Amino acid sequence: MLSELKRSVLHNCASDTYRSPIGAVPAGSEVLLRVRVRSSQVLSVSLVLFNDKELREVSMAAEGDWYAITVTLPDTVGVLWYYFRLHCYGEVWHYGAAAEGCSLFGEVYHDRPPAFQLTVYTPSLQTPQWFRDSVLYQIFPDRFAPGHPDTVARGLAYHQALGRQPRLHQQWSEQVEYLPQPGERYYSPNDFFGGTLDSIRQRLPYLHSLGVGVIYLNPIFEADSNHRYNTADYLRIDPILGTEADFCRLCAEARRYEIRIILDGVFSHTGSDSVYFNKEGRYPQPGAYQGQHSPYWNWYEFYDFPERYNCWWGFASLPAVRKEEPSWQDFVITGAHSVIRHWLRCGASGFRLDVADEIPDDVLCLIRQVVKEEQPDGLVLGEVWEDATSKHSYGVPRQYALGESLDSVMNYPLRNAVVDFLTGRMDGRQLTGFLLRQRLNYPAPIYYALMNLLSSHDIERIRTALSVRLDARELSCEQQAYFRVHPEQDARGQLLQRLAVALVYSLPGVPAIYYGDEQGMQGFLDPFNRAPFVEGETALVEEYQLWAQLRKQYPALRSGAAAFLPVHGDVCCVLRFDTQGEALLSVVNRSRFSVRCVVDLYYEGAGLTAAEYTALRDRSYTKAACLLNTYQADIQDGLLLLELPAQSASLLLLS
Amino acid sequence: MDIEKIKENITTKLKRLFGCTMENASLDQIYKAVGMCVRDEIMDKWVDARAAADEQGLKYLYYLSAEFLMGRALSNNMINLGEYQAYQQALAELGIDMGEIEEQESDAGLGNGGLGRLAACFMDSLATMDLPAVGCGIRYEFGLFRQRILDGEQVEVPDNWIEKGYVWEIERTDERYEVHFDGEIEELWTEQGLKIIYKNYHTVYAVPYDMPIVGYKSQMLSTLRLWSARAASRLDLSYFNRGEYVHAMAEKELSELISKVLYPENNHEQGKQLRLKQFYFLASATVQSILHNHKEKYGDLHTLPEHVVIQINDTHPTLAIPEMMRLLMDENGFGWDEAWDIVSRIFNYTNHTIMKEALESWSEPMFKSLLPRIYRIIQVINEKFCAQMWQVYPGDWERISEMSIIAYDEIRMANLCVAVCNRVNGVSQLHSNILKTRTFRNYYVAMPDKFLGITNGITQRRWLACANPQLSRLLCQTIGEGWLQDYNQLDNLLPYSEDAGFREDFARIKHENKQRLARFLYATQGEVLDPYSIIDVQAKRLHEYKRQLLKVIHILSLYNRIINGDMPDGPPVSFLFAAKAAPGYTKAKNIIRLINSVAELINRDARINGRIKVIFLENYSVSAAEKLIPAANISEQISTAGREASGTGNMKFMLNGALTLGTMDGANVEIYQRVGAENMFIFGAQVEELDRIELFNNYRPGEIFEKNALLRDALSMLINGQLRSTSSNQFSEIYQSLLFGDYDRPDKYYVLYDFDSYDKCFFTVLNAYEQQDAWQRSAIVNTAKAGYFSSDRTIEEYNRHIWHLRPLA
DSSP states (O other), rough: HHHHHHHHOOTTTTTTTTSSSSSSSSOOOOOOEEEEEEEEEEEEEEEEEEOOOOOEEEEEEEETEEEEEEEESSSEEEEEEEEEEEEEEEEEEEEEEEESSSSSSSESSSSOOEEEEEEEEEEOOOOHHHHHHHEEEEEEEHHHOOEEEEEEEHHHHHHHHHHHOEEESSOTTTTOOOOOOTTOOOOOOOEOOBBBBHHHHHHHHHHHHHHHOOOEEOOOOEESSOOOOOOEEOOOOOOTOOOHHHHHHHHHHHHHTEEEEEEEOOBOOOOSSSSOOOOOOOOOOGGGOTTTTTTHHHHHHEEEEEEEEOOOOOOOSSSBBTTTHHHHHHHHHHHHTTTTHHHHHHOOOOEETTGGSSSSSHHHHHHHHHHHOOTTTEEEEEOOOOOOOEETTTTTTTTTSSSSSSSSEEOOOHHHHHHHHHTTTHHHHHHHHHHHHHHOOOOHHHHHHHEEEEEOOHHHHOOHHHHHOGGGSOOOOHHHHHHOOOOHHHHHHHHHHHHHHHHHHHSSSSEETTTTTTOOOOOOSSGGOOOOOOOOHHHHHHHHEEEHHHHHOOOHHHHEEEOOOBBBBEEEEEEEETTTTTTEEEEOOSSSSEEEEEEEEOOSSSSSOOOHHHHHHHOOOOOEEEEEEEEEEEETTTTEEEEEOOEEEEEEEEE | OOOOHHHHHHHHIIIIIIIOOOOOOOHHHHHHHHHHHHHHHHHHHHHHHHHHHTTTTTTTEEEEOSSSEEEEOHHHHHHHHHHHHHHHHHHHHHEEEEEETTTTSEEEOSSSSHHHHHHHHHHHHHHHOOOOOOEEEOSSSSSSSEEETTEEEEOOOOOOOOTTTOOOOOTTTSSSSEEEEEEEEEEEEEEEEEEEEEEEEEEEEEEEEEEEEOOTSSEEEEEEEEEEEEESSOOOHHHHHHHOHHHHHHHHHHHHGTTTBBBOTTTTHHHHHHHHHHHHHHHHHHHOOOOOOOOHHHSSSHHHHHHHEEESSSSGGGGGGHHHHHHHIIOOOOOOOHHHHHHHHEEEEEEEOOOOOGSSSEEEEHHHSSSHHHHHHHHHHHHHHHHHHHHHSSOOOHHHHOOOSSSTTTTHHHHHHHHHEEEEEEEEEHHHHHHIIITTTHHHHGGGGGGGEEEOOOOOOIIIIIIIHHHHHHHHHHSSSSSGGGGGGGGGGGGGOHHHHHHHHHHHHHHHHHHHHHHHHHHHHHOOOOOOOEEEEEEEEOOOGGTTHHHHHHHHHHHHHHHHHHOOOOOEEEEEEEEOTTTOOOHHHHHHHHHHHHHHHHHTTTTTSSSSEEEEEESSOHHHHHHHHGOOOOEOOOOOOTTOOOOHHHHHHTTTTOOEEEEEOTTTHHHHHHHHHHHHHEOOOOHHHHHHHHHHHOOOOHHHHHOHHHHHHHTTTTTSOOOOOTTHHHHHHHHHHHOOSSSSSTTOHHHHHHHHHHHHHHHHHHHHSSSHHHHHHHHHHHHHHHGGGHHHHHHHHIIIIIOOOOOOO
């Protein structure tokens, strides 16, 4: 029975034949779902459609081999799930999503199967065009470029006056600190290298040469650490970095290079050593730690005043705020001179919201409203580590990517998939399936704005991940400090990094460079991934520049439709195609051997809509010419036979 | 050999074989005596060559083909031995005309058309290139029918080519094999693993007849091994003793039916049990003999792939694949994977057709009952293959069932071949591209390294040296004899296209060949051919896609033009058709009737006054082709683009200095690439254009009919009674199917679509012919550029990409 059913039931949620339209859909629209059944064992088929609140089963209409139903989606956003129930003689079977694989066909199951995802989002959702067209550059401000010694000295003096003990490295080239100070138990990130806003400003021409359109600055507000995630004062630029005037000047000058600035909004918690909590008593006004008379008393939640309070992941230095507290909301978000409004008015173009999981959906929604009020094309980007469409936090399905909340998220799942593919933990077909699922699960406006990063201040650098191929989290801090990447490993890492860049720059979404990656910097986890910027490999920098140039030159790479074509276990192949007829095929061969394979441009169920397939066929491309080298291939009826050199990336322009 | 010796040998043979002398011997007896003399020489070389090949441990190619269209052997063998002139002179001195002797030989017509002739050309090239090869086929008692035209209709007459005895074959009764049909299998698990018991089967013996194939001045000879079926018990004595003589003979009759008749090519015909029996018979006997020989020579079957490579010519011999699996596993103790590894390294498949309806498949129940064990093996191959495809196309059962070997109660031979074989090739570049992008698209994407294209070829020994001795002699005088062995040297002819004297010789030979054809036609069917007219030839199997219909409708339009006084002045044109139609292919036979009716109308109409003439050459065969092709000026290669896999007729005409009037189809494309637009006439829609029409389904032949008065008038003649026919609706059916379709879309082969383009192109050809100097120049260029289409080049490519044979040292 199973073997017959297995071969005779078909639904592919990536193909218009089975689901029209494919992908995420606006609320209130209609979706036609079809199943093909070629077995006389099946008497009828019903659709089981559910979310976390309710489950509906409706029978489907038979027409020949097909069963079909048109589902009118609710007006409310949210993710729906569905599978099919096959009613046979005296038995019930199911057809649901397949666990893995490069295609989105399902499988027959006896019991309740994994479901197909159907994302329903706000019809009016728009994300900033400028952002979708950008390359992003993330800067850890203390480490990007050495600032003027006077600025740094003034800043250090400021902190010292408050009683803090910042330490300044003597040389930009020194190693980062990771050991506790004598007499202390833990390393405290108080060692500074002395980067400033002004030194960033002076590097704008360099960033411009990389094709950067937006800089994401890690926190820049006053705080007692080099990373500044323990905010002390939301309204003051950390004096080591400079002044508010420096910030305004940075934003203004960046605009001249068509570069925007976004800030790290660390709103889930503050520092304990802050104007608001004031645990160390460094600020004259009473903080919550001083008692109920503090204006900030209501921001925090004390379990046992004053020493036990709610804090982020149990770090006493990071007391969590109560996001539902009106005075906090007023101060940070909604007030006429709120933190968010203030910095947007100074020239910022949006915020990256730290630990979005900790911020309730309604507060995210409020933040979005205020940002868009200030700047209709302001950006709200969230730190979410998983698929933001189906993420649950604290047992609640989150609304991050449904239209009322974020414009974009940090695409860590992509980074992991790319690393897994390039290091052999995942094959080309699995990667293709992963990419296709992202395409189908995210609403298009968000999909094209995803922050496609390869490294960040929270994970090991891409170069290191690809060079050493081991999980940095398995290493102790000491091991990381003493690990020496062998030149051979580094050379391999360099090769693979080029492939990673090729992939990320050819996908929909915003390619994101973590400062120094383009120079080939190595670095394990925090704090090793935050080393001072050094110049390294010119060739690699040029490669980043070339890719940015290509993205600029070929709109299809930014805004074109994407198809993910399963080709070969060692190959990832992405077709970008726009209605103007521009088509590019990006192909990455990770193997240490050359690969001969055939790409079928017309392979259905790879991410294009029926209309896009028709347009593609209508173009009848006959030639493919590589934009990176002189390679050329003929296309016959949508088929290209490719000879891919070992560990190579190609970007083929079709004509 | 010296002339005196030859004369002595012939007279001795006559004495010993037939007990007669030169004076009282019949022509047939003289032919046989001459043949035996030539055979003696060949036998000596054959024995030596095989011993040498074994000594050198050479790998053998087994070329499996259900058809070998060999044609006559005598003069070809003499030429290849380099003794044609000697024999000719010896016979002349004995007062015998070589030509008459040649005509005594029956034409071994064990094939329908291009596919079988290709196999024959390959055997010639393999031998010439000293590559060890055995061609394996069936010794059909009756080859393709002899065609007679009676009252304008094709009548099929059986062709018993071995009735009078065949000089060139040697029966090997010592080496016969049992082939089993029917019965049931039992799978028994023993301590040694799975044991297959096959019982209650029915046995037929396969007896090989070997025929040596001589290469041109080479050491190695190829062997053509044809299998003949024998009943296990020649006579059932239990019936015989009871006086039931019919019953007593029945088993013999039934068993021997297997090698009785060659099936006519017929793309409409559904699988028949006897046909399946024939193919399994061929497959089983061949594989048994391969394994037997290998074991004798090398002992262990594990080394088989080092010494044997098998090429399957189209899907007919496909069953050799499961048969080898069976023999390795059931009779030689191999495990599945072990056997699979060997089989998948040995077998290669040449595809010859892209028309879906012509891709061979068998009904599952019929197959299962006739070949139960083979069926089981195919089932397992299929399961494993589908599992492999699931890795490539996970969950996509629609696609996988399209690719699978067994689906919807059918067993698909082409899919079996592609799934198993090491390499799969098409027979022209265009055809290979269509295989990759369309017919086997899903396979190609999954297994691109399997696929390649090798353009067909023809042997210049038979198609120039033997068929056109005068031109051959001129070539040898001009550029030496090297071209007979080295096709590249034909290129050396190119500069002579500018040599007026050479052009004159070239033209004179063409004219003499026309005269030779005229004599032949007059002798065989009483037709008068004007050797001063342009000879415009369409010679090939009759099939709708080859579009003899386009040609004949165009001739009707010329007729109307002449009657209406619209025909521009020019030389007279003789249109020659030569084509056999499969006996069950009604439409094709109707077209033959139509051609003859048109011939009757035109040839008898005094107003035409010899301006055009239509002749249907009866019983087209290799030997007829040898007369026809050297006389042609215009080679009609007008198939619907994308339908003809390669064509080899086009190459034969080209080699003999005819100019091609054709579509961009099959190997025409490559001829075009070589001779260029100025030496060829291209017309009609290209593949891409027709693809788009089919994609958008927007072909309306009716509209073309309405707009083109010339075409309309010609077509109207199919229904206005002007043409004599046997039944009243014979031609109206053709008319209907062009304009309205039978059961499907009208004019499936785009006759109307290409008509106008053909018409224009035809007049371009006529005008070109009037510039005789330029025409002769083009004709010489065609011959000079035909080297590429030598089957020697084809075999070189097969050997380089697939077989990897070493020549005999």
